[in-house]
Amino acid sequence: MEVLIIAEIASNWEGSISKAKKLIKECKKAGANAVKFQMWRAHDLYDPSHPNWNQIKKSEITFKKAQELKKYADEQKIEFFCSAFYPEAIDILEKLNVKKYKIASRTCLLKDPFALETLISKSQTKKSVIISMGMGGNKEKIKNIFKNNDTTFCYCISKYPTKFNEIDWKKAIKYDGFSDHTIEITAPILFTTLKKINGSKKIIIEKHVKLLNSKGPDASSSIDIIKFSEMISNIRTISKAKI
Numbered sequence: 001m002e003v004l005i006i007a008e009i010a011s012n013w014e015g016s017i018s019k020a021k022k023l024i025k026e027c028k029k030a031g032a033n034a035v036k037f038q039m040w041r042a043h044d045l046y047d048p049s050h051p052n053w054n055q056i057k058k059s060e061i062t063f064k065k066a067q068e069l070k071k072y073a074d075e076q077k078i079e080f081f082c083s084a085f086y087p088e089a090i091d092i093l094e095k096l097n098v099k100k101y102k103i104a105s106r107t108c109l110l111k112d113p114f115a116l117e118t119l120i121s122k123s124q125t126k127k128s129v130i131i132s133m134g135m136g137g138n139k140e141k142i143k144n145i146f147k148n149n150d151t152t153f154c155y156c157i158s159k160y161p162t163k164f165n166e167i168d169w170k171k172a173i174k175y176d177g178f179s180d181h182t183i184e185i186t187a188p189i190l191f192t193t194l195k196k197i198n199g200s201k202k203i204i205i206e207k208h209v210k211l212l213n214s215k216g217p218d219a220s221s222s223i224d225i226i227k228f229s230e231m232i233s234n235i236r237t238i239s240k241a242k243i
Helices: 019-032 053-058 063-076 087-095 114-126 139-145 186-197 225-239
Strands: 001-008 034-039 079-084 100-103 128-132 150-157 179-181 202-210
Touching: 001 019, 001 087, 019 034, 019 063, 019 202, 019 225, 034 063, 034 087, 053 114, 063 079, 079 087, 079 100, 079 225, 100 114, 114 139, 128 179, 128 202, 150 202, 179 186, 186 202, 186 225, 202 225
Parallel strands: 001 034, 001 202, 034 079, 100 128, 128 150, 150 179, 179 202
Antiparallel strands: none
16 A cells, blocks of 8 residues: 655744755654654734744745745655645746645635635646635535546544544545544554555545744644654554455
C-alpha cells in the first residue's frame, strides 16, 4: 500500500525562514513525502483584534518566501505545496510549479472572502487536490467544481486538538485520506492499519508538525518532529505488511 505522508507546517514556522527550512529538513529526514504550508492574507481571515494577530500576520507567505521555501524543499528532495486562500496565491504557486493543492475545511464553507474564486482557480489548474471538509459545506458542489481534477477527500474533525475518542472510525475508513488533529500518533497509525486490512492501494495522511519548543498558534494541536518520525516509521511498516 502506498501512503503519502504530508507534514502540515501551518504557522509552526513562526514567520521565520530559518525555522521553516529546519522543519522542511527534519520532515524529510523523518520520511515525509511532502511539506505543506498555508498561503493566506491575515486581513482576509482574521480581525486585527485576534489575540494571535501579530503571529498570524508574521506568518503570511509572500511570493519571495514561497519561492525560497520551494527551492529549499526541492534541494531536500521533498515536495512543497500549499493550502491557498486567495486567487492570486494560485498564480504564485503555479509559477513555482507545485504539483497539487490542499483545500482547507474553512474554504469549503465558501464564507471566507474569495473562497469560491480560490476554489475555481485551483480547479482550473487541473492538478490533484486534497480536500478536508471537517467544518461542513456542500460536498456535491465541491465535487462539481473539481470534476476535472483528481480529488482525494480526507476524514477530518476541525477541532484543535481533537480527542482520539471523538473519531468515528466507521466514517473515517470510508475516506482515502485522513487529516488528523490529535496530538498523538495512534489515530493515523490505526487509520493506516484499517485501510490496509480493507485492501486500499493508496492513502493520504496529513499531520500537523512542529519543532521542539514551538510556540506558534498551531503548536497546541501539533506533534513534534520526534513523534512525527516515530509515526512515519510505524506507518511504513504497516503499509509493507503482507496481509
